[in-house]
Amino acid sequence: MYYQEYAKVLVSVDVIVFGFDAGKLKILIGKRQLDPGRGEWSLYGGFVGADESLNDAAHRVLFDLTGLRNLYIQQVGTFGSVDRDPGERVISVAYYALINVKDYDDALRQQHNLEWVIVENVPKLYSDHNEMVQMALKLMRTKIKTAPISFRLLPSLFTLTQLQKLYEAVMGEEVDKRNFRKRVKDMDFIEKTELIDKTTSKRGAYLYRFNKRAYDEDPYFKL
Amino acid sequence: MYYQEYAKVLVSVDVIVFGFDAGKLKILIGKRQLDPGRGEWSLYGGFVGADESLNDAAHRVLFDLTGLRNLYIQQVGTFGSVDRDPGERVISVAYYALINVKDYDDALRQQHNLEWVIVENVPKLYSDHNEMVQMALKLMRTKIKTAPISFRLLPSLFTLTQLQKLYEAVMGEEVDKRNFRKRVKDMDFIEKTELIDKTTSKRGAYLYRFNKRAYDEDPYFKL
DNA sequence: TCAAAAGTGTTAGATTTACACCCATGA
DNA sequence: TCATGGGTGTAAATCTAACACTTTTGA
Numbered sequence: 164m165y166y167q168e169y170a171k172v173l174v175s176v177d178v179i180v181f182g183f184d185a186g187k188l189k190i191l192i193g194k195r196q197l198d199p200g201r202g203e204w205s206l207y208g209g210f211v212g213a214d215e216s217l218n219d220a221a222h223r224v225l226f227d228l229t230g231l232r233n234l235y236i237q238q239v240g241t242f243g244s245v246d247r248d249p250g251e252r253v254i255s256v257a258y259y260a261l262i263n264v265k266d267y268d269d270a271l272r273q274q275h276n277l278e279w280v281i282v283e284n285v286p287k288l289y290s291d292h293n294e295m296v297q298m299a300l301k302l303m304r305t306k307i308k309t310a311p312i313s314f315r316l317l318p319s320l321f322t323l324t325q326l327q328k329l330y331e332a333v334m335g336e337e338v339d340k341r342n343f344r345k346r347v348k349d350m351d352f353i354e355k356t357e358l359i360d361k362t363t364s365k366r367g368a369y370l371y372r373f374n375k376r377a378y379d380e381d382p383y384f385k386l
Numbered sequence: 387m388y389y390q391e392y393a394k395v396l397v398s399v400d401v402i403v404f405g406f407d408a409g410k411l412k413i414l415i416g417k418r419q420l421d422p423g424r425g426e427w428s429l430y431g432g433f434v435g436a437d438e439s440l441n442d443a444a445h446r447v448l449f450d451l452t453g454l455r456n457l458y459i460q461q462v463g464t465f466g467s468v469d470r471d472p473g474e475r476v477i478s479v480a481y482y483a484l485i486n487v488k489d490y491d492d493a494l495r496q497q498h499n500l501e502w503v504i505v506e507n508v509p510k511l512y513s514d515h516n517e518m519v520q521m522a523l524k525l526m527r528t529k530i531k532t533a534p535i536s537f538r539l540l541p542s543l544f545t546l547t548q549l550q551k552l553y554e555a556v557m558g559e560e561v562d563k564r565n566f567r568k569r570v571k572d573m574d575f576i577e578k579t580e581l582i583d584k585t586t587s588k589r590g591a592y593l594y595r596f597n598k599r600a601y602d603e604d605p606y607f608k609l
Numbered sequence: 610t611c612a613a614a615a616g617t618g619t620t621a622g623a624t625t626t627a628c629a630c631c632c633a634t635g636a
Numbered sequence: 637t638c639a640t641g642g643g644t645g646t647a648a649a650t651c652t653a654a655c656a657c658t659t660t661t662g663a
Binding site: 242 | 389392393394395396397433434435436437438439440441443461463464465466467468473474475476477479
């Protein structure tokens with residue numbers, strides 16, 4: 164042990180789980196079940212184990228919460244004010260994750276007492292969690308323009324309208340339909356199928372899919 | 387104590403100190419004086435104290451190193467592989483900092499056995515420090531285009547050629563002089579003075595200064 | 610007088626934005 | 637038949653990129 168004279172602290176990961184549902188971007192939050200802060204709205208999180216990397220911890224927490232592995236995650240930042248946690252010194256690494264709500268077993272959500280809340284309506288959260296959410300949103304907005312992460316929030320087959328509504332929900336502003344579709348058509352890895360979705364219109368809309376293989380060959384992405 | 391059953395770990399901050407000198411972007415690195423990794427090139431860092439925020443720790447480490455306070459710092463990311471430090475489990479938060487090399491007492495640099503190394507020539511560093519440097523550079527490149535951070539790397543009076551050379555050194559590519567100056571002239575808070583610098587040409591070049599007050603009123607920045 | 614850096618505008622091309630109508634279908 | 641969401645192209649405006657010569661002055 165080389166460094167034994169130095170202070171050790173608890174390290175946690177807190178996850179901002181984004182989902183897209185009913186045309187809105189939502190995150191999962193719940194009321195804290197434990198002191199300190201019992202009853203306050205909060206992100207879901209967990210402590211980092213002694214033999215667990217930060218990434219592994221984030222994935223474990225997400226698995227615990229959703230039953231899903233290999234979710235897309237992105238580190239948001241690390242929060243280390245001395246008094247950020249009223250219980251004890253805890254440094255927290257925030258991650259955001261993207262899930263397709265349809266893949267998510269709602270019973271599990273209820274078990275954890277979590278709610279999907281529209282990002283614009285997120286209430287006051289425990290400690291510095293609101294800051295984490297704002298930072299996550301900001302990073303996601305930057306990312307969604309230049310990286311194919313939208314598809315993590317959508318079913319594997321989706322319509323262009325869905326893709327656009329998602330983009331608008333993330334960016335918080337409407338965009339022109341024709342211009343949006345022009346950009347999508349420049350990306351060959353967003354492939355039109357012959358399948359038609361009739362759930363939202365009588366005419367029906369073509370379903371598209373993201374071809375990761377094609378993207379990896381020519382990873383040009385711009386929305 | 388609410389969380390006593392969980393593992394505590396050492397948390398350190400490692401700083402990527404950027405400086406601009408002789409037309410090149412450089413960082414400060416030194417050979418580790420302690421085991422583990424004694425003799426390897428490494429970033430400068432320090433452990434986070436029990437009653438110290440991450441930001442405070444970063445500023446303290448920088449003060450220790452440079453004697454300067456209130457340097458511009460930016461969190462880069464947090465590195466938490468289990469085996470990233472061969473001595474013991476250490477989670478490290480990387481920050482980059484910008485300093486004006488002229489403000490920096492070179493004796494202090496020597497005391498710490500640090501060297502300025504051109505970013506393109508950075509050798510293999512201890513542990514994951516090369517990754518930290520790459521991430522810091524990437525973030526800085528994004529930032530320098532849209533935020534007035536260049537001025538942290540330059541003397542308070544600078545010529546447009548200096549500003550351009552700095553920009554080129556950060557971006558790693560040359561830019562057109564006339565186009566660059568056009569963009570600078572769109573930003574009224576980059577003020578021309580009547581002073582002339584004759585150190586780099588016979589003709590002399592006007593010195594400019596960054597007017598923070600004017601910037602805060604109309605914080606439009608785009609290079 | 611000449612070498613070396615400072616300073617300065619214009620034009621073509623590319624990109625971005627604005628905008629409106631027809632189509633297919635099920636109720 | 638009509639209401640609803642799906643689908644499509646063009647033109648103006650803006651932004652970006654390319655480009656070359658004159659000025660000043662100390663050595």
